[in-house]
Amino acid sequence: MAEWLPGYAEQIDAGAFPAEASALETDARAMAHLVEESEAVGVNTELPRLIKAIADRSIAAGHGKEQYPVLIEEFSRPRGD
Numbered sequence: 001m002a003e004w005l006p007g008y009a010e011q012i013d014a015g016a017f018p019a020e021a022s023a024l025e026t027d028a029r030a031m032a033h034l035v036e037e038s039e040a041v042g043v044n045t046e047l048p049r050l051i052k053a054i055a056d057r058s059i060a061a062g063h064g065k066e067q068y069p070v071l072i073e074e075f076s077r078p079r080g081d
Contacts, residue, residue, distance in 0.1 A: 017070035024059055028055045035049055
């Protein structure tokens with residue numbers, strides 16, 4: 001975590017989220033796979049489903065080509081948006 005965290009913080013501070021490692025669309029597919037496989041072996045999927053739902057909202061808002069820390073934009077929205 002120590003290697004990528006400063007870069008994510010810089011992106012959040014700048015409000016720019018270039019997909020340097022992977023795009024959120026790619027990450028969302030991996031999240032879906034995690035949920036499916038977790039269900040298959042009986043692992044609780046509440047948290048992965050929540051994060052996947054937030055990623056899906058971010059993608060729907062046009063952020064699919066940006067990097068994972070763009071999710072902060074969804075976390076910072078008031079409830080009901």
